[in-house]
Amino acid sequence: MSRLALLVALAFVATALRGGLMIWQEAARGADLTAPPASQIVYDRNGAFLTQIGNATQGEKGEKRVDYGYWPLERIPERVARATLILEDRRFYAHSGVDPRAVARALWNNLAHRRQMEGASTIAMQVARMQRPGPRTYANKFWEAATGLAIVARQGREATLSHYLRLAPYGLGSHGISHAARFYFDKPVDDLSWAQVALLAAIPQSPGRMNVTRESGLRLAVERARYAIAQLEKEGALDAAQAELARRELAAMRPLAPKRRPETLHLALRYERLAREGRVRATSQYDPRIHATIDLSIEREATQLARRYLSIFRNAGARQVAIMVAERGSNAIIADVGSADYNDPRAGAFDFTRAPRSPGSTLKPFIYALALERGALKPTDLLDDLPEGASGVSNADGLYLGPLTPRQALANSRNVPATNLLRRVGLEANFLFLHELGLHDLEATPESFGVSMAIGALPTRLERLMRAYAALADDGVMRDLSFARDEERAPPRRVMSLDTARLVTSFLADPQARLPSFPRYGPLEYPFAVAVKTGTSQNYRDAWALAFSHKFIVGVWIGRGDASGMRALTGASSAARLAHAMMTKLHGTKPGDLAPEAFAPPPGRVAIDLCRADAGPECPQTLREWVRPDEISARPAAHAPAAVEEALAAESGALVIATPEHNMHIWRNPEQPAPLNKLALKLADGGKDAQIVWLVDGAPFTVAQADETVFWPMTPGAHRIQARLALAPVASRPVRVIVE
Template identity: 25%
Template sequence: MGRAQARQAQNKGSGPARGGNKPKKKGIRRFFTWKKLLAYFIAVIALGMGAFYALYLSVDVPKGNSAAKLQSNVYKSSDGKTIARIGEVNREEVPLAKVPEVVRRAVVAAENKNFYTDPGVDLKGTARGIFNTVIGRGKQGGSTITQQYVKNYYLDQSQTVTRKVKELIISLKVQDEKSKDEILEGYLNTSYYGRGAYGIQAAARAYYNKDVDKLSLEEGAYLAALLQAPSQYDFGPASTEAGKTNAKKRWNYVLDKMVEQDWLDGGKRQGMQFKEPGKPKAAAGLKGQNGYLIEAAKKEIIRDLMREGDGRSAKDAEQIFAAGGWTVTLSIDSKKQAALEKAVKDKLLEDLDPKTREVDKHVQAGAVSVDPKTGKIVALYGGADFATHQISNATRADYQPASTFKPLILASALENDSKTQDGQPINSSTIYDGTTRRPVQGSTIPYAPPNEDEHSYGPVTVQKAMNDSINSVFAQMVVDVGMGKVKKTAVDLGMKSDFDETPAMALGSMGASPMEMAGVYATLDNHGKKVTPSVVKSATLRGQDFKLPGAIGDRVVERNTADGLTSVMTGVVDDGTASVVSNPAYQVAGKTGTSDDNKSAWFAGYTPGLVTTVAMFGEGQGGTQVTIQGTGGGGRVNGGKYPAQIWAAYTSSVYGDGDDETKFDIETDSGFTSVQGPAPTASGTPSAPASPSPSSTPSKSTQSPSSTPSRSASDKPSNKPTNKPTNRPTPPIPTGPTVPTGGSTDGTRPNGGRETQIPPQ
């Protein structure tokens, strides 16, 4: 037998002799047997329980009452002067017995239907909240009424892991020390209901002007609904239709939960009608423009609190601010603010006679003026008086911005290198068919908008279409670029995203606020770097600086695109619907807008150092939108009339306060050249372009009088200043494919220079 065979025989024989043991695991595997894993798990659970028990013993229920720490909020102007001191504590404790049982049950049904049987904490929801906080998701998990009471009364609204753990432990202790009725009473008296009201008694007075014991179930259910999102569900004058709809849904939810708990008869539930609360009263110190300024600052701080890394909810952010202790310094320039108010008074309000003209009663004006280099709002006009009209016309977004949206379509075309249906690059020189009611091509949604007064232009350049705001051109352009791309560009520039992608968006059929549009145009003025208008210069909370986000963001469109739009929009002022704002001292770029049925009129314009958007709205009874046609005894109110006149009066009065530049610093190669080209022929085929100018310096168009569109006196005043500086390039008319024509091609407009309306959809 060989040695190898002998060893094999020996090894085989050694197995039984050693009892048949398996080879031992080596390395890290020896630590991961099933028995050891189970032991580890039990050890971790034991350690966790031990740590939690140690924490339970170490954390005491604090004394304090957070409501007792409530302070006023102080608002100051940019020069440090106190504008207002707002926020006297609106709170009155009431015993639980004074709260009707049906109202108590409405609150429990809305917030914690198992309140009377739960252990006081929601371990699953709290664990989820801690996990979300750790990973930065921000949304807090579910919590019981007991936990919310502890947060309101003993702790604060911060969203840290430490605070959440304390909340859990204190809730367990409070559950042992207090009865359910005591906890519910404390919760009802410390919760924030909006309108500065802490506690259900203050809420009953703020919303229904009655004591809590007089509340009906329908009213109590609404107060219970408010607890989830007070500002979003408020039926105040500044609330949106979406907010009102969501509030009613929440109100219905509360009542349905009461039926589920057998606290409300289903038949009685079916017959209940929602009762709208009364309008909020303006606090002292909020009269005139102060109220609009302070409300804008308040919303901005709450927004910034929500944006912080801990991701707190809107309710928590609002409650933190309402608790007071803030000193907020506004960015408003007192001289510019006074000039804006004077411009509105001189150019609009003095022209109104509400006693003899019904339409004049419905006129509302709003304006926002922004420094594009800092993003700070230097002047804001929200309405005649906050004490009598608490909807801020500067920030409301329920009216159409109309043709002020059209430049955003061209911006998207430049940004995306878009082409027409026949493959031509889109820029200021591109030829489009300006025939009224021309059906758009390339869209699955039929659309054929009329031009102003049904005027047909035939083949026109994009520059001409922008100057005269030709609907049919931009309706086709939005399809050529792609509605999704146009929307993306608009949102990138600063518009909200809650609008549909249809050809009608070309005419500004969505809602937008003057502040929103001021941000969009400021971004263009700032060469494509995002500007988010901010009215807060600085803020402190109980002496500690509150970090504000930057008002100037990253580049959202190329400089080539932004400057190209500035170049084109100087044409709207030089040769288009906004000639009234022309000034020999400085260049102006801008766009007018007039919405469907003349319910709003706009002018959004800018100089190299100041962006201002002015809008007029027709507001009837109950906030309904009505026409402003006939305002001041005239006819149609176009963006080139009152809005542009206010803009011109304001801008000219404040120009020169600082180191204001007179000319735009334009850098663009998007088809904006200094070549003077001929007008297109009636057939739509342009004649040969003139030789390009060797100079790179942009030159002003030298159209002959016969080719200059006629305009009415109200929109193109005869005393227009001359010899003003300009560097708006005059685009060439390129050769290209024949463009279908229709209607008049003589370049005249029967009501010349007036803004286009959005046709009924």
């Protein structure tokens, strides 16, 4: 060999070695196992699919897409390993990342026979390609082979296979067999049958063509799965009976139902946001499911009701609606409807549970709560609903009712008493208290809102009102709203005393106190105990209703996306009707039903009956009020003919009837049989051990325990109902009812 030829040969070898070293170094850098973060599937409280939270990625051509899955395996199930390797890499345990036999076979088929191109890709080579996608070229194939060798050398075969089973595509954006098992069969991967494992193992060869939600795609996947079962039977991985069972199961398969998000896309977006903020957590790293508090059946009912009532109010200019439902006590959100329709061109894409709007009168209960907390207000005080001293504030109806108790003033939602009360306690104190309740997070000064913050000047959101009213319902303890079983929430904290919370609740739950502004038996009245507050913003831009019972809290907003006014559409005439329909649906109430429960009174207070301001000297109409014993010793500030003697008797242990109310007018349901028209009789706060004799028109009706509710078959006419102890001369004040 000439000297020149030797130099050329040496140069060629050096270049090859250098190139090989560079390729190996590049391959070694790709030998680490990497994967996108595991995406999450959200299920409702009953296990129904709600949505997926995907990962935004770029495809091989630079296009943006959203992928799902990438769930790691805690261990590889034997069935999954066998079915996958029989189809993808039979000699996985016999080679080091590149299979020479497969390469030779592929070269022979591709060059000599010119059949459809084969790639000879092993599991390790596929992992290399999935971690760094690129065009299908010979150069990239060579890099994949080198990287596959490096992966197996560094990570070992089990880790390589496990990583493949995390990255492999299973169609419809699903990656990883653990995710695919949940997504397609709603099972953990360990519980898959041989047929289901074989079907999933078939898909990665061509995920687009083998779309198992379509007949054609399922047919291709089943054909390949049957081949896998035959080969597994041949190798002894399953016996003849198991193989036959798998074939029958494959033959019976029908296209799988695709998972769909709920119509109210705002709900899916909320969970995506909560997950990205880290506020909702998956069960574990191997089971990245989120268990939502939402009940999709109630969500659908809320959506249907919202759309139905919005259609009624469209003629008055309403264009959008939002509704939330929470379980009382846990604050678990079971329905969350952000708009009538996400695709509605009239601002449907806005989530109006989160949109800041004018709250109208819905903040008033908290103005009263702060005044009670500070000792600036007592239940027996009188508040002036008069034009004098109103600072330019008027009531929504343009009328003034004169002196009112706090119960009447709040229940009638009078603007003048509320703004005067706010001024008495102080702008800054109220502004800070509303901030503490989470109703705003504004940096502005209280003076920029003035006393109008009591009647709608301070913007807030429906979800914030839900939390604040939940604190009122929960005896003054503030808890975050809950959207998932495993969720980061701030610890509960007390924001008002139990005494104040129960007093304000009793104000909002008193249908008699709402007169004359809100007539009886309208949308604010329920056949069971409900505290309700409505709100209407200036020029009828927003209509609100917040209501809570012993079981649920319902919040409703109705308005327009452009914040323009509606035509005389108030909270009481619109939002309250939707809230009423939702609440009665939740309780399963039928026409004519009456539930006996009442809200618990404030402990340490006693019930007295106060005359209404418009009752006249003989006091035919009274209001039940809860006062401290020391407030009775002095003559009540409210209307003079109050029953002080009865109140003093109550202080010493007398009985107080909670249901029915004094001077109650009751209509029987003509569609029910006479024996079913019954009136609940219940004491306000009876001892469990005491026996009570219930008297109707002076005659004993029944004997019951003090904490027991009894039911009296109603008969038409005026009746006098009384309760007395069976073994002591203690009796309640008689209650008069009229039955029609």
